[in-house]
Amino acid sequence: MNSGTLQRRDVVGAILTLRKPNLLVVGGLGSSSWDIAATDDNHQDFCMIGGMGLAVPVGLGLAGARPENRVLVITGDGDMLMGMGSLATVAQVQPRNLIIVVLDNEVFGETGGQPTHTAGVTDLAAIAKGAGIAVTGTIRDNTALTEAVPLIHEAEGPLFYVVKISADLPETVYPPLDGPFAKDRFRTAVLGGANA
């Protein structure tokens, strides 16, 4: 049985409400991208709708290209489980401007709610720690979330947080589905039209 009580959209809202102008967001495929799109249609957000397992690598590449920005990856436990090796790569690079938040509902929410490995004994924060990311944590309630949000926006990275959330799925709100449009919109916002 899922152990989370926090609602995913409340969590993403609590984080993104306090965003600073230099924040870039990468959304992992599925519900995480819907949460970001539902919170704000910010052109500095790049929401994936495929490429399972790649949200963290995309964030890592972006963080390296944009040292003047802060990059926040928001993704789910299914996406993170598929790309666990990338945590070791993040740890090797040690990007100061990369933060990873995993919304862990312990199920594959988009495919019928089948349990993921985190519903059992798998602990993604421990895996991130073992991969070599020094600052990790698991957030289970509003008090812990309120404490973590300023760190997400200000503390030196890399940071890795698991947020245990309810398996409830709110209404789907799509980000741009057309990949070239999404990419060009993001690059125009970040690089300026002349460079995009």
Next chain:
Amino acid sequence: MTEHRADWPSDIFAVLREREISQICHVPDAGHDRLIRLCTAQNDMSVTTLTTEEEGVGMLAGAWLGGRRGALLMQSSGVGNTINALALPAACRMPFFTIVTMRGEWGEGNPWQLPMGLGAPGALEAMGVTLFRVDRAEDVTDTVNAAAGQAFNNQVSTAVLLSQRLIGAKGFK
């Protein structure tokens, strides 16, 4: 001929510099060793070792989103690991550029290398990647330059396949 053969990694390095490719991702291969060392020694290039090749497809997409050009260096066996990831640059019409050292051909001595080595070109083409094959050292510069230019100017995926004939087959007896 022998002398030219030893120089082709430097030729690739020169093209990477000319094309302003500064994010190098790799799962190492002996055939890429010299190029990786040249890139690592260059202060304004970032060289990232991956745990698996599909990470490189994601990283390079992220780098491009941030305005930076990159290349993935891998062996043909790694091509198989990238297949679903290649949907990302294809779906978003982003450039993706890779240089692949080929195994499983031209005197291969390890039977475990044959299936993915022989399957790599077809797998890449199935995902919409345009292939540029190099068999001779004197063709390296022009071919790598053409493939990189095609990827970044058209925002498409291209791969240079460095044939085992060029690299030299590993000595299994």
